[in-house]
Amino acid sequence: MLTARVVDPAVESFESLRGREFSRLDEQGHAYLDYTGSALYAESQLRAHHALLSGGIFGNPHSDSGPSRASTGIIDLARRRVLRFLGTDEQTHDVVFTANASAAIKLVAESYPFRPGRSLLLTADNHNSVNGIREYARRAGARVGILPLDADLRLSRPEAYLEAAPSGGGLFAFPAQSNFSGVRHSLLLVERARDLGFEVLLDAAAYVPSRALSLRHCPADFVALSFYKLFGYPTGLGALVARRESLSLLRRPWFAGGTVEYASVAADTYRLREGHEGFEDGTPSFLAIAALDAGFDLVERVGMCRISAHVASLTRLLLSGLGDLRHTDGAPLVWIHGPRSGDDRGGTVAFNVLDPRGRVLPYAEVEARARTRGVSLRGGCFCNPGASESAFGLGRERIEACLLKLEGGFTVERFGACLGTAVGAVRASVGLANVPEDVHRALDVVRSFRF
Numbered sequence: 001m002l003t004a005r006v007v008d009p010a011v012e013s014f015e016s017l018r019g020r021e022f023s024r025l026d027e028q029g030h031a032y033l034d035y036t037g038s039a040l041y042a043e044s045q046l047r048a049h050h051a052l053l054s055g056g057i058f059g060n061p062h063s064d065s066g067p068s069r070a071s072t073g074i075i076d077l078a079r080r081r082v083l084r085f086l087g088t089d090e091q092t093h094d095v096v097f098t099a100n101a102s103a104a105i106k107l108v109a110e111s112y113p114f115r116p117g118r119s120l121l122l123t124a125d126n127h128n129s130v131n132g133i134r135e136y137a138r139r140a141g142a143r144v145g146i147l148p149l150d151a152d153l154r155l156s157r158p159e160a161y162l163e164a165a166p167s168g169g170g171l172f173a174f175p176a177q178s179n180f181s182g183v184r185h186s187l188l189l190v191e192r193a194r195d196l197g198f199e200v201l202l203d204a205a206a207y208v209p210s211r212a213l214s215l216r217h218c219p220a221d222f223v224a225l226s227f228y229k230l231f232g233y234p235t236g237l238g239a240l241v242a243r244r245e246s247l248s249l250l251r252r253p254w255f256a257g258g259t260v261e262y263a264s265v266a267a268d269t270y271r272l273r274e275g276h277e278g279f280e281d282g283t284p285s286f287l288a289i290a291a292l293d294a295g296f297d298l299v300e301r302v303g304m305c306r307i308s309a310h311v312a313s314l315t316r317l318l319l320s321g322l323g324d325l326r327h328t329d330g331a332p333l334v335w336i337h338g339p340r341s342g343d344d345r346g347g348t349v350a351f352n353v354l355d356p357r358g359r360v361l362p363y364a365e366v367e368a369r370a371r372t373r374g375v376s377l378r379g380g381c382f383c384n385p386g387a388s389e390s391a392f393g394l395g396r397e398r399i400e401a402c403l404l405k406l407e408g409g410f411t412v413e414r415f416g417a418c419l420g421t422a423v424g425a426v427r428a429s430v431g432l433a434n435v436p437e438d439v440h441r442a443l444d445v446v447r448s449f450r451f
């Protein structure tokens with residue numbers, strides 16, 4: 001039997017979406033491939049936010065006036081929307097609004113009850129905003145362990161490392177998706193680590209822009225994210241999303257405006273509020289929070305499944321294009337860090353451009369040439385030194401020796417010269433607003449280094 005193919009008129013192509021929501025890119029001839037740095041905002045988000053602000057009267061939510069209640073209403077709705085986006089609700093989870101993902105991570109870092117016997121486990125692949133937790137852990141006498149990466153920059157036997165960790169539990173912190181290699185680490189590790197007595201902090205900053213995360217299925221204790229990475233606007237706003245019982249494990253090192261039930265100067269005492277209120281220092285960014293609805297509307301309108309498929313298809317195009325590039329003598333032009341296939345990875349590809357003898361060209365040269373051609377790439381180690389060290393095969397002794405030698409005069413160039421290798425890569429990352437032409441323009445930049 002023949003069935004008619006139904007074309008849903010509401011399903012808009014990504015080309016059409018780009019023309020409608022991101023026309024500034026083509027008007028300015030720009031190929032933006034730094035989605036892992038920041039997503040781009042759509043015009044509808046700006047219009048919706050502007051309309052909301054120009055039609056409303058919003059006051060400080062800590063007052064109790066009408067405008068104050070209007071702000072509180074917006075914030076409450078936004079909290080529920082964040083939870084819905086993460087496939088959960090207020091029964092089990094709470095949302096603490098923060099300045100960004102780093103601030104969300106720091107809330108856990110400074111409040112987690114580290115002590116000798118309650119350790120910190122990190123993965124070598126982590127943003128520095130997660131690496132920094134180790135300073136709080138060490139100060140409290142906790143041990144710090146690192147799960148290493150394999151040659152593809154995936155975790156090497158992570159279950160074995162988790163099982164070998166000292167008993168007594170602690171905090172295990174890892175990225176759902178690497179901001180260096182794009183690798184998506186297995187979320188099954190969350191449950192495994194919890195079974196072994198760990199609380200888990202999942203850094204979802206690079207994952208959620210192009211992949212659905214359901215906290216019904218992924219029982220992470222704490223999840224950190226930044227909203228500009230998700231839909232470009234607003235900046236200065238992130239969230240710590242936590243299981244309610246996990247949030248109550250944290251012990252805040254101080255109190256601030258907005259966080260207390262009471263505080264007395266004369267009696268030198270205070271009591272923190274329960275839940276998110278005890279973690280949101282000062283006045284929340286209520287006008288920025290008011291912009292979230294339009295961002296989530298955009299993601300919902302397009303659909304996370306379609307965004308994932310779009311990003312995966314552009315990533316495959318990028319990977320195969322880079323992998324095929326050769327110098328005229330047939331020598332590879334590109335060294336790709338991390339997996340070359342599109343499996344279990346997101347839309348972030350780190351690579352170096354090579355000369356015909358296989359030597360790495362400075363990433364800054366590639367970044368600069370891209371810039372002059374209106375292509376946004378990013379160069380460096382992307383605040384992820386562990387993934388970078390694994391990519392370039394740098395071990396502790398070599399790094400320590402060079403850091404010692406350069407003490408007082410460190411520059412990335414001198415560091416690379418001392419190590420005798422590159423210490424940074426080029427990163428191309430794709431998202432909602434990209435079309436295949438952007439990838440081709442990035443490939444053209446790389447091709448221009450061909451000898």
Ligand SMILES: Cc1ncc(COP(=O)(O)O)c(C=O)c1O
Pocket residue numbers: 036037100101102103127129175177178179203204205206226238
């Ligand atoms: C994986 C990951 N974690 C954390 C962060 C920190 O995010 P923010 O700078 O918004 O605090 C980033 C930012 O690049 C990231 O990619």
